[in-house]
Amino acid sequence: MEILLPVLAIGGMGLIFGALLAIAAKIFAVEKDERLPLIEECLPGANCGGCGFAGCSAAAEAVVKGEAFANVCPVGGAESARKIAEIMGITAEETERQTAFVMCSGNSDTAKNKYDNNETIDCHTANRLGGGMKECRFGCLGFGSCVAKCKFGALSLQNGVAVVDREKCTNCGACMAECPRHIIKRVPYSAKTVVVCTSKDKGKDTRNACGVGCIGCGICAKNCEAQAITVEGNCASVDYTKCTGCGVCQEKCPRDVIRMLNGVPTI
Amino acid sequence: MLKDLLVISIGAIFIQNFVLVQFLGICPFLGVSKKVETGIGMGLAVVFVMACASAITWAVQQLLILFNIEYLQTIAFILVIAVLVQFVEMFLQKSIPSLYNSLGIYLPLITTNCAVLGVAIVNITRFGGMDFGFIKSVVYGATAGIGFTFAIVLFAGVRERLESSNIPGFLKGMPITLITAGLLSIAFMGFSGLSF
Numbered sequence: 001m002e003i004l005l006p007v008l009a010i011g012g013m014g015l016i017f018g019a020l021l022a023i024a025a026k027i028f029a030v031e032k033d034e035r036l037p038l039i040e041e042c043l044p045g046a047n048c049g050g051c052g053f054a055g056c057s058a059a060a061e062a063v064v065k066g067e068a069f070a071n072v073c074p075v076g077g078a079e080s081a082r083k084i085a086e087i088m089g090i091t092a093e094e095t096e097r098q099t100a101f102v103m104c105s106g107n108s109d110t111a112k113n114k115y116d117n118n119e120t121i122d123c124h125t126a127n128r129l130g131g132g133m134k135e136c137r138f139g140c141l142g143f144g145s146c147v148a149k150c151k152f153g154a155l156s157l158q159n160g161v162a163v164v165d166r167e168k169c170t171n172c173g174a175c176m177a178e179c180p181r182h183i184i185k186r187v188p189y190s191a192k193t194v195v196v197c198t199s200k201d202k203g204k205d206t207r208n209a210c211g212v213g214c215i216g217c218g219i220c221a222k223n224c225e226a227q228a229i230t231v232e233g234n235c236a237s238v239d240y241t242k243c244t245g246c247g248v249c250q251e252k253c254p255r256d257v258i259r260m261l262n263g264v265p266t267i
Numbered sequence: 268m269l270k271d272l273l274v275i276s277i278g279a280i281f282i283q284n285f286v287l288v289q290f291l292g293i294c295p296f297l298g299v300s301k302k303v304e305t306g307i308g309m310g311l312a313v314v315f316v317m318a319c320a321s322a323i324t325w326a327v328q329q330l331l332i333l334f335n336i337e338y339l340q341t342i343a344f345i346l347v348i349a350v351l352v353q354f355v356e357m358f359l360q361k362s363i364p365s366l367y368n369s370l371g372i373y374l375p376l377i378t379t380n381c382a383v384l385g386v387a388i389v390n391i392t393r394f395g396g397m398d399f400g401f402i403k404s405v406v407y408g409a410t411a412g413i414g415f416t417f418a419i420v421l422f423a424g425v426r427e428r429l430e431s432s433n434i435p436g437f438l439k440g441m442p443i444t445l446i447t448a449g450l451l452s453i454a455f456m457g458f459s460g461l462s463f
Binding site (some may be wrong): 005006009010013017020021023028029030149258 | 357
């Protein structure tokens with residue numbers, strides 16, 4: 001009896017409260033869009049945040065609300081966009097696949113150092129130590145903070161410069177956000193030519209700092225038949241939509257900063 | 268009677284402020300005080316839960332006394348509070364989804380908010396075990412909630428100002444928040460001189 005009473009009292013209370021809550025749940029039921037779980041299934045579920053939303057389920061919610069398009073997920077790419085579009089009953093705009101690209105090729109052999117660094121540190125720390133050990137203010141620091149951030153194993157350090165494996169890259173943007181120098185950029189997968197430098201320094205300074213830095217001479221722009229290259233702020237850049245991939249710019253570049261992609265080996 | 272209620276109210280809001288003097292319910296106090304708006308929302312939710320919890324736990328306590336099983340207080344009260352919080356959660360999700368989203372995890376955490384259980388326990392143990400009576404209990408619960416709201420809104424106001432001020436690097440974030448909370452608490456200690 002002594003044990004029965006408390007059990008009955010608490011059990012009875014739980015029962016009554018449970019029943020009340022069940023009724024309240026009916027009254028205050030929130031209608032969830034049935035498409036929501038379906039769309040979540042189409043997304044990779046890595047919650048990488050590459051789309052700009054808090055996670056995959058937040059992205060799915062945005063799609064249902066119409067705040068995001070079917071191609072919300074850069075990681076899932078065209079396939080997830082097609083599936084989501086099917087669920088939502090809209091047509092997916094074909095988006096071009098883009099990948100990250102490290103805009104620096106100043107490796108241990110070509111870029112000069114201000115000081116030697118034997119410590120194992122990350123890029124952020126290195127960036128604060130006198131602005132990095134590289135002479136160049138814009139170059140890759142080569143400590144691989146981006147490599148550590150990449151969930152897909154697409155980044156690696158090669159001779160002191162981070163390099164993106166464009167086959168593995170899912171364009172989630174984690175490395176771009178991580179890089180203290182902001183030299184990882186999105187480049188269309190179909191791009192044929194890339195200027196692998198972002199140095200805005202004057203030609204002479206760039207020449208002193210690095211063997212493969214763009215000095216903004218403009219020879220590439222003058223020789224480009226498609227007029228796809230522009231020089232701005234002492235650095236050339238390629239308009240990927242205009243570039244025909246003829247390769248003249250690469251031949252003419254005195255500093256060897258232009259790389260041919262697709263077919264021709266990178267770096 | 269009316270004077271008693273006034274004394275209880277002033278006491279619960281200022282002199283015995285649950286957060287700043289009794290140090291109960293610190294978790295949401297620090298967690299949801301980044302914006303005044305969410306602070307008010309959280310405060311009102313706590314007011315509702317505290318007032319209802321006071322009323323229901325008073326009834327529950329009478330039952331427990333009747334069957335001579337008062338030692339079940341804590342578990343019984345937690346049960347009541349959990350149900351109330353569930354109810355508030357459902358209500359907010361349905362009618363004010365934006366507030367529901369901004370309160371996030373702190374809303375279900377009211378369940379384990381010691382301030383709420385504190386109110387229920389204080390209600391039945393005040394004045395040497397003599398109980399408060401139904402009306403006084405409910406008034407105490409509601410005003411304790413108002414005191415909580417008052418504290419969290421004041422604190423949120425200070426934190427909003429802190430956002431835009433130049434704080435030394437080592438104090439940024441939680442350190443300056445805790446220091447601010449301490450100063451606010453000291454300020455509230457000043458009310459302890461208040462007497463009727």
